[in-house]
Amino acid sequence: MTEARPRSTRPRDRKQQIIAAASEQFRASGFHNVGISDIAEAVGISGPAVYRHFRGKQELLHATLADAIDKNTESFHGEYADLRELLDAVAAGTLERRHTGVLWERELAHLPPEQRQELRARYVATIEPLRTAIAASRPDLTAGAVEVLLRAIIAVFAAMSQHAGKVDPARARPMMTDLAVLLCEFRGLESGDGAADGGRPVPRGRLLPVSRREAVLVAATRLFAERGYEAVGMEDIAAAAAGMAGPSLYHHFSGKPAILVAALTRCLEAMLFDLSAALEYAEEPGQALDAALYSFVRISIQHGDAMRALLHEIVNVPAEDRQAVRRMQHDYVAEWTALLSGHRPELSAAEAELLVHTAHSVVTTLSQVDEIWTSRARRQDIVALGRTVLGLPVDAPPAD
Template identity: 40%
Template sequence: MTATARESSFTPRRRPRDRRRQILAAAAALFWSEGYHRVGMADVATAVGIAPSALYRHVRGKQELLLAVLDEHLARIEALVAAPPDDLLGGLTALTLERREFGLLWEREAGHLPADEVRAIRHRLRAVAAVVAAASAEPDPATAELRGWAALSVVDSPSHHRWTLAGDRFGDLLAGAARAVLTAPLPPATGPPAASGRPRGLAPASRREALLAAATRLFGEHGYPAVGLGDIGAAAGIAGPSVYRHFATKTDLLLAALSRGNEALWLGLHHALARASDADDALTLLAADYTAFVAENPEIVSVLVSQTIHLPTEPRDDLRRSQRAYLAEWVALLTAARPELPAAEARVLVHAALALVNSLARVHHLAVRPGARARTAALAGAVLRT
């Protein structure tokens, strides 16, 4: 074979036109399942089937990759709401089910982004929530805003679990639950506004408890990877070496915080069950108790929702088993109150209701409004009764 023949038979490999989208999809899936801190650029490159050097043609580093993942999904949402279809919530739900990662990544990993980028994403999310709020036909602007954020949290709830339903039922059920919060009757927004900041109160005398409280707050605010034992000791007013008398490692502190929060949820469940007259009454009481717990313990809830991934395998699996059992109690109550509802659908609605409560608590200006807790609990109840 001549050199000319060899050259003419060679066809150079062409880069796929959607290579960047492939990269972002692979990165989103890895960040979602493994956690940003555990994923390297080489892992993403391997998932796409390219060399790491090729990955750097698209992004300069892992932080930029995370930002691109969030930006891409948010841009698709913005495109949808810019020319909203007749079924806006159905369209948003379809986007979520196509790529479920956004909500959890935004909550768990945003601390890895520059502060100005976080502010920009928050601003964009507020604009999306405003469009959804306008679809509610709610005459009161403050209530419309509450409904808009609540509907978005329902739509985004699959980001926090891996359950699915067959065919179109998943999307139909979620969109129906989101529509329910746009129209559900709400108690009046009465009473004084909640305090804009939590009162200082008194600190426990126990140094161990002081460390645990400081660790829970810092993990909730900044994420586990960004916090060191020195930071925790300083926040608790305890010198660095003294921390080790109470907790040998930072992981021990995380496990203690998660265990404390998990057991508190179980106590709340038993408290609601003990007062209930039937399953439907128990759901109402449980929604109110859970809403109050989230409002009063935002850091614990943030750690429970987003920081479990940082535990070693065995305690992480143990904690997740307990969390699944807790959710199963909600599902059992819901199916008892609504015998026509399949357990799989009840599970999706329970996740959506809890996500609604957790999400609204993080929108600070909504959480401090008069009547916020009662209204949030009512919206969660509307989801459960969709």
């Protein structure tokens, strides 16, 4: 008589396993490039087993984002002696969940508006203790200026946790905490009433280039930034490009992926072109880095659509083109890293690169959030905050 085999039991944390696998898959490949079967394979179960817990991929995305918010709650809502202790706890918690910032920034748009609103409200409630602590430590600041510092600090945590892999783990957390404290002490936002000096230009007529190819690129970049790459069709691009017919787009581009590659390449080439001028005319690394920073701020403000596409849509670039685009990104960061290492030789190469990524994150975050511009952040403020991150003289004269 054969002995009966015990029935396998479903792990009690199966739902959490699925959420963790989905989070990693969405982060690495993008929501639209991941199937339920991919997530199931990562967990070691069948596709139908995923549907026992979630009705579909969109519900699973909502669960991953809600889970990320919930896991951050403990860090923000603990009992702390002072602001530094709070910031250190948030730094530690963020390092434990290194890539959730990417997931939040890139994939939130794939949820229905009511779910996006609900998650944003939960996120705002989660980080509220940090906002309150900043305001208490800086009674000289307006509510708008506190918002600027809050967004900058959140950008520091997101970027440094994401790119901290090469840095000595014993150094990553203190670097994050020290930099967050430094930003809390930033002077320069105490006065002023808005974006009157160098602020974001307000789009009005949105004039398009005469060239049909250029008009297609401008319209597509804006649509990709507003709706997300997957939500935009060739007919949408044609209609936005001065009422062109859809088929006529193929006279200029082989398809939507080619338009995305052209948009990203153009943005990176512009950044590298400006950087070459900084290298040509600067007399020492810090001066060149400051000029590069000023250029990056200007491009981020004036060409925010392209920057958003660059940040969030590279996962949709065809595999055969992605390496070249990534190489351009790497070259741009590497030039900044070399300049920062020359200016601050006490930093390791990994630490310098981490600060470069962080400066980029702070600049793009502040230059792309419109409500901040209605409060206080002006171009020179963003430059000064970027200088603070990099360790450049904050009150140096403008680089242009």
